[in-house]
Structure formats: structure tokens, C-alpha cells
Amino acid sequence: MVTFARGLKAAARMIEDRFLEDIKDRRYASYKEGIGRSIIEGKEDLASLTEYALKHGDNIKMESSHIEYIKSIFNDYLEPPCGVFGSRL
Numbered sequence: 001m002v003t004f005a006r007g008l009k010a011a012a013r014m015i016e017d018r019f020l021e022d023i024k025d026r027r028y029a030s031y032k033e034g035i036g037r038s039i040i041e042g043k044e045d046l047a048s049l050t051e052y053a054l055k056h057g058d059n060i061k062m063e064s065s066h067i068e069y070i071k072s073i074f075n076d077y078l079e080p081p082c083g084v085f086g087s088r089l
Helices: 002-016 019-027 034-040 046-059 067-078
Strands: none
Touching: 002 019, 002 067, 019 067, 034 046
16 A cells, blocks of 8 residues: 555656656657647648758757656656655665
8 A cells, every 4th residue: 555655646746746748848849849840730741851851951959858867757756765755774
């Protein structure tokens, strides 16, 4: 029962902190403007995207998903540092 209660508390904190929503918002921020927005609006096709990539290839910014950082923060929600819920020993 304690494990389920801790999991429920962790989930509640994640929802309150907007942990997953913030990750999703950062991940897909490029779809709110420029070529990303055009893709979402259905204005682009494979030919236009190919042309865009060839024209801007060196300047296209590829951002990391920072998955290891996300996993670390996620684990902090599940198992907070010592002292928050008492000693783990």
C-alpha cells in the first residue's frame, strides 16, 4: 500500500508542477511558428520540405530531447532525495 500511495503522491505532484506538459511544450515549440507551423496547418508537402531543407540545411536547428535529464527529474518525483520522506536506509 505504501508503494501505491507514494506513486499516487508522485503523480499528483507531477500534475501540479505541469512536468509532462512543460516537456511536451518545449519539445514541440518549433511547431508554433515558421516552417513547423506551416506543417501543422497542412501547407507543406514533401517537395516543399525538401526544398526548405536544401536551402536552409546548414541553419536548421536540431535540439536534443534531453531524455536523460527528463529521466532524472522523473525519478526524483518517484523517489525524492533522502530527508523528504525520511531515510531510505
